[in-house]
Amino acid sequence: MSTNSIRVAIIGSGPSAFYAAGHLLLQSDPEVWVDMYEHLPTPFGLVRYGVAPDHQKIKNVTKVFSKTASHPRFRFFGNVTYGKDIMLADLKRFYHAILFATGASVDRKMGIPGEDLPRSYPATEFVAWYNGHPDYAHLTFDLEQERIAVVGVGNVAVDVTRILLKDPDELAKTDIADYALEALRKSKVREVYLLGRRGPAQAKFTYPEIRELTSLPNIDVIVPPEEAELDPLSRKELEENPDKDVEAKVELIQELAHKQPEGKPRRLILRFLVSPTELLGDEETGVQSMKLVHNELYATEAGTLRPRPTDRYEELPVTEVYRAIGYRGVPLPDVPFHERWGVILNADGRVLDPETNQPLYGLYCTGWIKRGAQGVIGTNKPDAVATSEHIIEDARAGRLLAPETTDPDVIEQFVRERQPDFVSWEDWLILDRLEVERGKAQGRPRVKFTSVEEMLEAIRREKMTAG
Template identity: 60%
Template sequence: MTTVGTEAQPLRVAIIGSGPSAFYAADHLLKQSDLVVEVDMFDRLPTPFGLVRGGVAPDHQKIKTVTKAFNLVAKNPRFRFFGYVEYGKDLSHADLVEHYHQILYATGAQSDRHMGIPGEDLTNSFPATAFVAWYNGHPDYRHLQFDLSQERVAVVGVGNVAIDVARILCLSHEELARTDIADHALEALSKSNIKEVYLLGRRGPAQAAFTTPEVKELGELEEADVVAIPSEVALDDVSRADLEAGGDKAAQKKVELLQGYAQRAPAGKKRRLIFRFLVSPTEVLGDSDGRVAGLRLAKNELYASESGSIASRATGETEDLPVGLVFRSVGYRGSPLVDVPFNERWGTFLNQKGRIIDPTSQQPKVGEYTAGWIKRGPSGVIGTNKPDAVETVQCMLEDLVAGQVLNPSHAERESIEKLVQERQPNYVTFADWQRLDEIEVANGAATGRPRVKFTRIEDMLAALGKNVTA
């Protein structure tokens, strides 16, 4: 009997998704010196790298250099990329079971969580994820339109994504024109009438989820003053005791920066970015045309919960904030896939340390795994996905040693390529992507930008000489 993981029968692994967790998992698998592994990575878009391309802010180019490491993974002759191939449409779960010993789902967390308040679905109320995808040129979102004629905008949430949205709304045309922001977003934002952007946090400055570098760079905006209300960034007794007990220097630094903004005299710049803490939206207020006209805010106080965490509760005092545009950034969740057990409550695949769990037997499903945000929820930065992916791969290797792998009837390398060619003749290889990458970078160099992105799939296919009508 041929042993799986040898030259005669390599361990065949399918990875669904091509973001950081997918590439970190592929890298760890391919680095196994005592094992022959072949990795096929699938993505429904022609472009790889997931949120590194579609989520990282366009003015944060340094963060995107992580793709250099992913390019090295893709150079491995035992790695293949099948872009523009969608699970559930071009390939089914049954197809993967027939062709691979192991399947790893790394599809991220693309959906947003709702605030659950009246008026949330009014015109001009949006999830932050949609705005981020729009300005980053994601093909699914490029058609969206945001009413940037409004003078006041509220961003609900104080995580890094919320900070990104607020910052992009406050950047000058010159600042944006030095980035790889999508052309349609650059044009729309250049005509923006926005004068005030509010960032709203339900707890205090010490509990804000954004990182220190994110809040520090706001003070360097060319056309926006950063404002905070002294009473809202002052440390309450509960937060002060928590910081002193925990010795959290990062949180202390964030508080110091915010308190500095509260003491800084405005320079009279074109826009204002205003931090608000200890407030929770309870209703999105609308006008007679069904458009956002404001937010009703409940003012909060902090207390130590029974579990020891710091929670907020309403004081009974309210405030109406006049805004014409609202972006919610209160959390993200993954989306289910056909035939993959999903935990609706958590918005993740049902798993234990990356092993997909059968909901009926509560036992691991042979040969099926998950990694990244769809495994653990939307937490951490890009690098956090590396140990997460390694944990999953360790489970995969343990199961291989135990003989707990799928028994594909078509494990040969050529079989899946033939099937993909039949189902999606316009599929994109990594070499195809590199050609698109070269074109984007060249187009950007011509205008002094990092790149000019393709934002339409048909344009990508046409640039590669593929039959767009197929």
């Protein structure tokens, strides 16, 4: 390292982490060296474990990230957990700046009676399960139920609904986890309710997502005509602020509301302006039904349209529920956290001292742990660049940490002592090659390793064979 250089630790290896690393490595004043730490042996976070397996094109962004990882000033330490293997005090010994890019990994709760009954699941866990995430591979989901409700109308809710309804033979061409594919082949799901608390114009899913879902060849789509119609406030808002994507979504939903069922084997029922108020059942039998309240929209002082309950209720005959109403971040040891917002306490990416509300030198955050779970993968790029620019700005102003040493060999030896089984980028490339080879044999993009032990053993075996 030159005298005009800094070493940055990035915690996390998802899109935000790689976008930040890519921007930092482009800098020359100062020159930046990046060490990326990841809890799992595998990189790419949300792209690998959040993007639906039947959306392979979206995963092509990993080619860009891999190019970043090939940079000579980049290192990857996988299978190293912040808060267990390494702590903040350890990182401060070796780095001028520490950037947290740990995402938002847990679900937001509905806050209603019966939410924790058996067969009431967080969509976050279901998504991680069918994507082969090692921390969730052991879970089981009861797909013996015929009627299911998915609460929420964002893209995650649409992904969950599509995976539940799609022909397993189509999923067999993807990188879905083998155990999930087997379970979905045996699934008895015949009817899925997709529930939105506001109207069609406020649904968070994108037009391509809902178009894909409602075009599945094996399903009838049902939309109550009265719920497909826009209320006066939504019509006025759309007239005053035209939005082609919203208009396309509304038009599609209204078309579906006038389409007659054809007797296909599975049904999707799209509902709007309804909110769950209670899950009925008990600990022994699990969810037996869901109580809904019908909503109406009103304009807030800020001009946004919000739902409020009416005096109309109904009961849905569903026996399984997936809640997909948003993600939130998880607090990290020794890092200030805003509990209500579910993010690291920060001002535009600079971590703040909760007592003084002033920036803590050398500590930064980016992505969903910075701003909350919003946007798509590409949304994280400008966000990561903005935080990276603050790191560069603070480096030039002398507002970073003063590490004891930045010697790469000393850092690697320290990590090895704390976690002898850390995974390097070269190790990951071995796993990547093996997964792709296993997939090729089955006509699939890859067959994932779904346990840490299996991953580490595969790396050891390949190294022994090669060496």
